[in-house]
Amino acid sequence: MAIELEPEYYLDNFRQLTDFVTVRYSDLLDLDEARFLSDFAVLSRDAQKLYVRMLTRKGDVFRRSKLQYAEITDIDEAARELARMDFIDTNPSLSLDTILKLFSKPEITAAVGDESLNRLRRDELEQSLLADATRIPELIACVASLDELFLLCRAQVFDTLKLLFFGNLRQDMTEFVLKDLGLYTFAEYSLDDESRFFHHRDQVNAHLHYYGVLDQFTDDDLQDASRLTELIAQLPVAPQEDRVLRRRVERVKLKFARQLERLGDLDLALAWYRECQTPPSRERQSRILIQQSEIEAGLALCETILETPRNEEELVFAQSFGARTARKHKHPWRKIKAYKPPEYSLVLPNQGQRVEMAVQNYFNESVATDSAGDNTCYYVENTLINSVFGLSIWEMMFASVPGAFFNPFQIMPSDFYERDFVECRKPLYEQWQTRVSSSDELSRCVLQNYERYYGQLNPLVFWGNIEPELLKTACHLIPITDWQHLFQRIFTDIKHNRSGLPDLILFHPDGLNPEFDSPLVTDRSYQLVEVKGPGDKLQKNQLRWMTYFAEHDIPHSVLNVTWDESP
């Protein structure tokens, strides 16, 4: 399905972006931004096209010969016009370093006239040319004369416009293309002219400030504790009401603090963790304290977590790490026994396939034929349960709620992972509850939404893994009370409980033959099986799900597979 784009698609996309910003945010624009828009509007079409082409390419300096676009009638004339209007500089003063990056090795050595330089690696070549400061002006003139060089100007203004449009700087103009090519289909949601992500200029500036700090960050900084500290200190202080910015800033702080830990700067890491509320901040603090032999403080923090856990993972951490540490240092501790799921093992011939597939095939060839023949095993991991959940809450997810949607390329509402997602959609939640009150209702709703929304992006719905047949089977063979329990746990923390579901699901409407020699559940119509190959072990999120399964009588087990390597 090769979809052709209009020859000037990129200019059209740029216009869509600027129109969107103009309609919603004219009151937040500063003078530079307003000038940018009005100057751009009076450019010739050729000039507009060339400028947008340059904007969407990497870097800000370009060689004339590398700008070849058939759909632009006269590139040189367009460039002159852009220069007159200050959109580009056709005679920029650039450092030798910058200029060298634009040319290939053979071009540089030929221009310099020293073939012996060919033996050097690219980075060595640059080093050697930059080494002699007295030769630099001469070399700049020499290399730069190989081609006309254009410097892109006012690109920061466009960054601000993109930020206003998307609400972030992670997305870019490729969203338009991917959508138009049919690679992405977004769900329908209402985006009226009043849907705004930003409400004050100060807020825009704070977000720009945040991305400015990220921009300064390079991979080398990860090895430099003082540099990391400097960067964290520069991050903006997000106001209480800007939840998105708070989330973003906090994530970066956690990441940098974690890196300070790796670099061995535990005190600094601790100090920055203390500035953060979100997990795993307190977990890391506790670990550091214990590492520093601050046993009392470390255990006290575990106690605090036990009293006010921010999420289940943090709670489980405090229970197990607290108990282990207390035992080791002979402190009293009220220990809670960790759940051990039923486990059994199986030896299979190694045919080079994924271990989950090997087990699925094994089940389909043996256990599945156990009774009437309606038994089947699917390798679904998170996809089945999340998809059924996602299809069932579709209307709630894309409902019009203030602040939830603000750009045309969202795959979910901005508050989807927030604690109060349900609270903010109470009436729809109550409707949803009636829809999941019986197997027939659930099945009807899920299959209907499958047809209605097929292919539309949704972080919970995995279109490639679910067929109506499977959905129907699952809705009927997993009892509605089990579905309600599964949904309930996902709703309590969508972000974290979307994952960790077992690899396989077995359906057996008439149960299984109890003679079958394994701890498989025999008296239920389905069961979930987590497969573990050699060397693998239950992940934390998998164990949390299994603990919950045990509490709610959801049939489950862990199957350890070893390979039979004998010929």
Add this chain to the structure above:
DNA sequence: ACCTCGCACCCAACT
């Protein structure tokens, strides 16, 4: 896929 998810592989500490 608002930079994840599950697994593979490694290491250290414990039993």
Add this chain to the structure above:
DNA sequence: CGCGCGGCAG
């Protein structure tokens, strides 16, 4: 020469 990587385009 062939391979892997990254930029670019649609």
Add this chain to the structure above:
DNA sequence: AGTTGGGTGCGACTGCCGCGC
């Protein structure tokens, strides 16, 4: 020796082309 916990690292429309080694 074997187990357990913890850490890190890896992939992500596709297809083409120039570059570096």
